[in-house]
Amino acid sequence: MEEQVHEKKALSRSQQRRLDDIVQAAIKVFDRDGFEAARMADIAEEAGVAKGTLYLYFDTKAALMEGVIVSTIIPALEKIGDAAGAEDGPAKERLARQMRIAAKRMASPEMAILLRHMISGGEQAKPIVKFYYDKVVQLGLEHIQATLDYGVKTGEFRKEVSEIDPLVFVGAPVYTGVWNILFDDMQALDDEKLIADYLDSVILGLLSK
Amino acid sequence: MEEQVHEKKALSRSQQRRLDDIVQAAIKVFDRDGFEAARMADIAEEAGVAKGTLYLYFDTKAALMEGVIVSTIIPALEKIGDAAGAEDGPAKERLARQMRIAAKRMASPEMAILLRHMISGGEQAKPIVKFYYDKVVQLGLEHIQATLDYGVKTGEFRKEVSEIDPLVFVGAPVYTGVWNILFDDMQALDDEKLIADYLDSVILGLLSK
Amino acid sequence: MEEQVHEKKALSRSQQRRLDDIVQAAIKVFDRDGFEAARMADIAEEAGVAKGTLYLYFDTKAALMEGVIVSTIIPALEKIGDAAGAEDGPAKERLARQMRIAAKRMASPEMAILLRHMISGGEQAKPIVKFYYDKVVQLGLEHIQATLDYGVKTGEFRKEVSEIDPLVFVGAPVYTGVWNILFDDMQALDDEKLIADYLDSVILGLLSK
Amino acid sequence: MEEQVHEKKALSRSQQRRLDDIVQAAIKVFDRDGFEAARMADIAEEAGVAKGTLYLYFDTKAALMEGVIVSTIIPALEKIGDAAGAEDGPAKERLARQMRIAAKRMASPEMAILLRHMISGGEQAKPIVKFYYDKVVQLGLEHIQATLDYGVKTGEFRKEVSEIDPLVFVGAPVYTGVWNILFDDMQALDDEKLIADYLDSVILGLLSK
């Protein structure tokens, strides 16, 4: 996951634009065909450059995949990472906000690429998986844990909630991402309602009083 | 998704053993490398047969993948399908049982292959995805919906629960499957506890009384 | 073109029948698909025997091809060779008979196989081509030459006819064979009329008196 | 039989040279080994290019065969097609010219390839056979028929000649082509004399007055 671009320093305006074009094209093609089936020629055409040009910016197809992740997905994750960590409002609302953010994140086409790559890729995807685990999963779980603890501390949540595995609250968002990849053709998902229902059931419980 | 094996009738003892060897080898290699990166030569070697022999049992690499799914995953799914449909006990327990079954299903190595294949999925995976959607997803959701309705009818669940999207209750099981594929190396998941926590929060709600 | 059958001597009644079945099946399949595209499996199935059985009678696919030629085509050629050599009637009728015989010979499915094999086959077909040239072409031309000489001697043909290359009179029969291979689908040939026309024009000439 | 070369427009000087090299190499190898037995690797080596390069110019082996035919044979056929259609001189001379042209056509090495390909012909040769039948055979026969009719109309030929199947006059040329493929090694053909003899016998008839 180190340097994909050979010369980090000098990137002229037009070079930067080319780089962006390539990354955007790669996103489109990786999303459409998956990493293995994606052809460098298609990406080049989509980007409006020659095949050889891709190799001026990325050493290999795998490096291009990493480049996509690093240059578009990571920043996006960081941005929503901040939002998720925001500490205001009651615990219930903080949790709701965090789940909505996570769901939105999982539903994006960039996330689809990342998920597909991590899931399909063999050994070669390992570094990315590790990175994702360390930088995103761990962090996200910490945010949720913090919210749960906060809710318990303020008395908003019942005491035992501190002991709940925070993964519980990532279920629906993850399912959102997977569903979008697999079944979107057959039955589009209403993200909003799913998360709302999820929150409802989890906040209120299913039992009648 | 029909016949992979040319002559479904007669399969001598030794042929059946070979078929099993091939399927087992395919599971191992598909699991390790993913469908695209898996080499027929590797599968043959792993199975201890010649490359050509694979084609006596399966017409193509894709058919071998389907063979793996059909001969190992589908039966497993059917078995737990029955269990999930069992109608006894209070709704709360039926729901718990269904979620535990789903989680166990999603956590199996065969399911990992299926998930990976469907997600990596070029066009060739489409029929399998369709099959899975029709035969597993739809059915599972119906079982859960039935349980929710039953709980409402008996007064065990609050009235609005009928309106909840049953997908809500598949979140954790799915996450289980995905987690196993991605992060099992880094941090093994305690399926049991995750589902228990999930049920807890969903049944009782998070709020203190 | 030596021995195709391993044990020339002992061939039980049923073995002889099997051999015939195989040769007939080979004719059918070679005729339909051509030598290269013909599959041993198809021939076996057509003959109602197992694939391995073919190899009890012929060492290789090429040997089977030779076997077809030797055991069916050569005898046929010899038989009509005799007829063509028959020395009776006026020269005009002898020539007509010879051309009709040649045309019939060229139009048979066995001849189609032989022609296709000799024409398509690379180096491997050389021995057969040599055999055919020595035993059939040369002989046939001698028969025709004899007829021409005879006609001149009896005063039936004009003197210069002795100098005509006898190949001239094989043109139509050969074309018959080639046409049957190539264009039979598109427009079936009326062999009889073609040869009759040919004889007409060649005997009478085209010029008006 | 349409476009074999992907971009018909721009073909740089060196690309055109490569294309020619490939076609020449293909002619050589197809001629030597026949279509089926010809190896793309051999053609590439013969042409002095890498295997992959062949596929920059022709999509498949069959397309390369078509390319050979289109780029060398068809032009040749067209040229002589024009000559054959020329309407001047007495019918006798027109017929002679047409037969000489046809014989020359059939005797070329390119024609040998075409003939061999059509005759070996699996299903894949069918389109070429059809094309050849429609564009060459039909047209050639029409030319000859026109000449016969013309000869009858001017009184040069006897009346019944109109009824003669024009195929009669293609016999010798075709035999020329087949002979060259099969027996050239053993006894080279004197095309000129064969056609002259043929014309002689056909124009004058065999009978003495």
Place this chain on the structure above:
DNA sequence: GATGAATGAGGGTTCATTCAT
């Protein structure tokens, strides 16, 4: 002898990567 499952060399084709222009 007969069988047909097993073999494995070999072929056409793809496509990531290179490099001369």
Place this chain on the structure above:
DNA sequence: GATGAATGAACCCTCATTCAT
């Protein structure tokens, strides 16, 4: 730097031939 023609390793699959039963 940009191009895209050229490369060639790699892969799936076929099918003539073998051999254990």
